[in-house]
């Protein structure tokens with residue numbers, strides 16, 4: 001296992017290119033299962049979750065070829081092979097195999113997903129959705145067995161706004177008989193990206209990006225070419241890192257509209273931000289004000305950016321309160337930041353953050369965004385002190401070329417083998 005070493009105190013300066021979005025890629029790759037002919041995905045991020053998904057599709061009989069940021073998936077010879085264990089446990093988004101295999105083959109056996117388990121993450125809404133479409137679902141030794149003689153469209157109201165359940169139901173319903181309506185659907189940009197791909201493959205989906213999605217099932221779907229949207233969470237992480245190091249960074253290949261909640265919060269703190277068509281320049285300032293942050297579903301402030309934001313708020317005057325309304329316990333980064341001298345207390349679903357002078361320490365990332373939070377804290381430590389971050393495999397799930405990008409921005413950062 002490797003660890004990440006970061007010498008703090010250098011302002012980040014320059015331009016960083018943002019890759020395609022992880023949370024789109026891990027849905028678009030399994031979506032290709034629904035087609036009978038090859039699907040080409042452009043702007044693919046280099047992430048361990050993407051590698052794992054490519055391997056899973058190969059195990060299912062798909063032909064996956066991959067050259068830099070272009071992946072071609074030929075699903076014509078795929079079969080619904082049971083996957084109760086193994087690679088499906090390595091990532092959260094393996095749950096999309098359920099909807100995609102159910103849609104194409106009428107059956108799937110998939111182990112309950114793995115990935116970042118910062119708190120229990122149930123998939124009951126996915127299961128309810130499959131059942132509403134006429135599938136029978138049983139849990140046998142930790143693997144879901146899902147079968148339907150004929151999927152039939154249905155009206156499905158989601159009790160909670162769920163990205164995964166919305167996409168999973170879209171995947172299965174795309175090939176059901178008749179119409180499906182998803183009410184209280186998630187509105188994240190990744191939902192629109194998946195619907196766009198599915199429609200290019202011949203599906204009939206309307207309303208993605210609103211709370212009501214209508215899907216008219218089709219009998220067959222075909223291949224197409226699709227470019228993955230930019231990763232708004234990676235973009236937000238570099239925006240925070242630029243502010244935290246008092247740097248001047250242009251973040252390229254972003255959709256500024258997707259960043260509105262982040263941009264507004266940074267501006268409220270006093271960070272200077274300049275928006276262009278496909279890029280955002282972030283100029284750090286000597287002093288920041290405390291702010292209150294509420295992590296909400298899109299278009300609210302993203303929960304995936306609340307951990308990195310915690311590290312920046314350690315530099316604001318006064319007391320900031322950060323509340324996560326999506327995941328009530330997503331605070332595994334806090335005890336590690338406290339090791340770095342951060343003054344943070346967790347109260348219920350909030351972190352109460354006071355201005356702190358951070359110092360280097362040996363810390364452990366226990367999930368992907370906790371890793372990003374620790375890296376930002378390490379970059380902000382004054383005087384070149386070196387922080388050691390273990391658990392780098394989590395960071396590799398979601399950050400494309402992290403060390404390279406930070407180095408190009410002037411950070412002193414490297415990877416080394418853990419003793």
Ligand SMILES: CC(=O)N[C@H]1[C@@H](OP(=O)(O)OP(=O)(O)OC[C@H]2O[C@@H](n3ccc(=O)[nH]c3=O)[C@H](O)[C@@H]2O)O[C@H](CO)[C@@H](O)[C@@H]1O
Pocket residue numbers: 023026092093120121122123124125126127160161162163164165186303304326327328
């Ligand atoms: C691969 C992917 O896209 N991951 C993202 C996705 O995860 P994921 O799709 O798993 O998250 P959801 O949007 O489903 O979760 C939202 C909330 O609903 C709850 N819930 C969800 C489903 C369910 O069946 N039952 C239930 O109770 C969850 O526990 C959570 O409190 O959206 C999250 C919220 O933006 C992000 O943090 C993740 O990065």
Ligand SMILES: C=C(OP(=O)(O)O)C(=O)O
Pocket residue numbers: 091092093115116304368369398
């Ligand atoms: C929680 C995340 O991802 P996943 O749902 O894939 O674990 C994330 O991207 O922050």
